[in-house]
């Protein structure tokens with residue numbers, strides 16, 4: 001029997017599995033998802049105070065749709081022989097979907113780097129939560145005023161004093177000028193002190209030293225910058241993008257028998273843009289890559305990658321949230337309205353469980369804009 005293998009149990013891997021099961025229908029095709037974890041981790045929710053709520057048992061998604069879950073770590077891919085090595089065992093594939101995601105790269109040369117906290121993984125977020133639990137008041141330094149750093153800083157500000165440090169001379173540099181005024185107002189409102197054009201040069205036991213020479217007492221330093229695609233991308237391509245991602249075509253194919261999805265894939269989207277390392281893109285990337293991997297073996301036409309238009313929604317803690325549309329990030333909702341949209345997104349990203357019909361129907365929806373998003377004037381006409 002032909003075999004689709006998916007590496008990764010994040011959004012991209014899970015939705016690849018569902019996409020492949022959708023294309024399979026009643027045909028003879030086995031689908032295996034390889035990932036060490038027992039849960040799908042809802043990474044976008046790891047900034048929340050109870051990170052253990054941000055997980056879904058993989059068994060409840062994969063079992064109903066007839067996908068085998070092999071709990072193992074893939075160390076290599078041999079694309080000539082079409083095998084992957086998982087915990088030392090070779091597993092053959094006819095089509096492979098690489099969905100091994102990304103991880104935060106912490107600065108190796110930084111003195112005290114081993115003391116850094118992060119919210120990149122469930123274990124990382126748990127460690128930070130446990131470290132700060134029960135403290136009356138604390139001082140946290142958050143390094144990086146990008147998407148993740150801003151959500152971490154504004155959430156922590158409800159419980160302690162926060163210093164936000166960034167090399168750039170503006171906050172939210174990569175988010176562009178669109179939402180900046182909202183972000184700056186939120187940081188002011190929450191008394192978050194910003195040190196721009198600055199970085200951390202030492203993380204000591206209870207203190208932090210910054211590049212401007214200042215030194216302050218600190219209970220936790222949270223590192224948030226530098227996401228990089230899985231090392232497995234190197235086994236598929238020599239031509240990786242600056243984030244370590246594999247280039248793919250409009251059907252998300254990287255090699256004749258290999259597709260890529262999620263944070264490992266550099267796919268073109270909405271003209272000349274390249275997908276973001278985001279759940280927003282990982283989900284439709286998975287649905288299409290998995291579908292196309294199975295469709296290729298079954299002689300079905302492939303699906304184009306056509307996700308819903310790009311949006312962002314940033315949680316600003318006690319200052320609400322900001323929702324933007326488009327790659328120029330036009331602000332569409334702020335404050336309590338923005339926070340309410342974020343809350344709905346954080347519920348929506350939880351995939352359906354225990355029900356094959358619902359899971360497969362969701363895998364079939366590639367580009368449905370969410371009903372609770374404020375609409376553009378262009379969409380209203």
Ligand SMILES: Cc1cc2nc3c(=O)[nH]c(=O)nc-3n(C[C@H](O)[C@H](O)[C@H](O)COP(=O)(O)OP(=O)(O)OC[C@H]3O[C@@H](n4cnc5c(N)ncnc54)[C@H](O)[C@@H]3O)c2cc1C
Pocket residue numbers: 007008009010011012013034035036037042043044045046047072073074075099100101102103119120121148230232261262263264276277278279280281282313
């Ligand atoms: C704090 C935080 C907030 C975020 N907020 C947002 C947001 O608001 N909106 C948004 O759209 N995105 C957000 N993101 C980004 C989003 O979470 C990621 O882009 C998304 O999780 C990528 O999904 P993925 O499946 O490609 O990869 P991952 O989530 O990284 O999953 C990868 C999977 O592959 C497995 N794996 C890795 N290597 C191997 C291997 N060698 N062998 C076997 N299995 C392997 C892992 O165990 C995991 O199961 C946020 C991320 C973080 C950390």
